[in-house]
Amino acid sequence: MMKQLIGILVSMCLVLLACEENEHGPLISDGTIPSVIENVVVTPTNGGLDISYDLPSNNGDLLYVKAVYTDSKGREAEVKTSAYDNEIKILGFSDTAEKSVKLYSVDRSENHSEPITVTGTPLTPPVFLVQESMEITADFGGARFTWDNTLKTPITIELMTTNEIGDLATVETIYTEQEASRSSLRGYESSPRLFAAVIRDRYDNFSDTIYADTSDQLLTPLFEVRLDKTKFQKVILDNDDNWDAWEGDYWNCFDDDLTTIVHTQGDHPRPSIMTVDLGVVVTLSRFNVIQRSPENARHFAFTHGNPKTYTVYGAKELPGQDGNLDDWIKLRDCESIKPSGSPIGTNTDEDMDHFDAGDEYTFDEPVEIRYFRFAVHSTWDGAGYIDFSEMTFWGNIVE
The missing domain is CATH 2.60.40.10 (Immunoglobulins)
Structure with missing residues (x-):
């Protein structure tokens, strides 16, 4: 009986092996050469x-x-x-x-x-089209890199400057397939230095090293300092919203702690306005808004009550307690942009890199201000309330 059972098992194994071999081989086997296309x-x-x-x-x-x-x-x-x-x-x-x-x-x-x-004969490879469009110009605290990627080719861009021993080194690597983009390297003194970029595609094709279009390829970063948030003072005007609702607190916006947030109740008519005394007279170069919150709530990225569109205003002297925006200097309109443009709830790696870095806006006109107003018109998911983590300013202090 045992011998018969072993024989049956061996036969089954041979059948299975034969089936496996057939599955990996051609279903039809002949020697006929197919016709050409x-x-x-x-x-x-x-x-x-x-x-x-x-x-x-x-x-x-x-x-x-x-x-x-x-x-x-x-x-x-x-x-x-x-x-x-x-x-x-x-x-x-x-x-x-x-x-x-x-x-x-x-x-x-x-x-x-x-x-x-x-x-x-192939046309110009995309990596070189992007190279032709790239410009490197002086920016506040560093250099600005702008480029066009009209074919929306997935590319990697290495942004470089000289290190402590004078060698050109990569400071930041950007992965993108957006049609038009810009980025900046910041944190440098206002003295001439070398900035450069190299573009690479998924096939490991490289551009030439790209430099600023100056006689010596050097750029002098525009002077700016990061404003000291300990000098800020809370200002509440008649048409300001309450930013202390729920788990929020007005000062969480200026505590450099990304785990804390400001939060409105959601019952105030738009725009929802926040006012702050910067403590110094300054010409702002840029400011940054960090959504809620890269560290403890990444699922809130580009959704929830994060600000989507807003306008910012400034004044050297407080115009009046009523807060009428017509009495303030409009500095600029702002819109939070998701790089991929994908629907709410779908975020690419590039989106999350932008989310972590924050929504940054620069100021082209040198306007002396001391008081700053942040007026939110809409949120990412249409929520009536507003919440975000942090706001930071840079500029040239006048007094």
């Missing part, structure tokens, strides 16, 4: 080639079409497209030299047709 058209694209074609008329067991070519690193590469498609996209070239591509029809027995060789 027809009417091939090559269209140059930025950094690549689009190749369209007609499938063979007798393509009953055609499995896929394969393109074989040499990539920009000198390696053999291939791209496959199923028998239900009639186009192959080749991407990732780093130059505009003519490329040669061999095209094969491949059937379910993995038989390859005779190759068809086509040529094409």
Whole structure:
């Protein structure tokens, strides 16, 4: 009995092994070479080639079409497209030299047709289009980098400046596929220094090192200091909202603690206004608003009662207790922007990097102020209440 049982088990194992081998091998096995594709058209694209074609008329067991070519690193590469498609996209070239591509029809027995060789010349690779658009200019406390990425290509941008021993080093790395973007390196003294950038794509193609368009490639950061929040004074005007509601407190906005928040009740007509005495007369260079809250509530990113649109005002002397905004100097309109533009509840890595860094706004006109007003018009999810974590200012102190 035992021998019969062992025999049955051995037979079952052999059957299973045979099935497994069949699953990994061609379903059909023959030696017939498939027909070649027809009417091939090559269209140059930025950094690549689009190749369209007609499938063979007798393509009953055609499995896929394969393109074989040499990539920009000198390696053999291939791209496959199923028998239900009639186009192959080749991407990732780093130059505009003519490329040669061999095209094969491949059937379910993995038989390859005779190759068809086509040529094409890619257009300027996206990484170099972005390079051509990039500008590096002086900014408050550092340098501003602006660029266009009209093709919305996923790219990495390394922002660089000199380190303590004078070598060019990467300070920040940005991952983006947005159409137009900007970023700044800050925290530097107002003396000439070198700033630069290098752009890379997913195929490991690099731009040249990009420098400021000055005679010596150096930039002098615009002077600014971070305002001392211990000098701030609370101001409450007649049309200000109450920012101490729920778990919020007015001073949480200026405590440099991202785990605390300000919070309104939600029953005040818009705009909801906060007023602060900065303690000094200053021409502001920029300010930053941190949403609630990168450290203890990241699920609130770009939603909840975080400010979406707001206007900021300033005055050197308090115009009046009634808080009439017509008596204040309008400094600028502001809008919190999610880089990806994705719906509420969906956040990319780039979105979260922006969330952590805060919504930052610069001031182009040098206006001397001491009193600052923050007037919120809308929130990210339409909530009637408003909450956020922190507000910080930089500028040139006058007195």
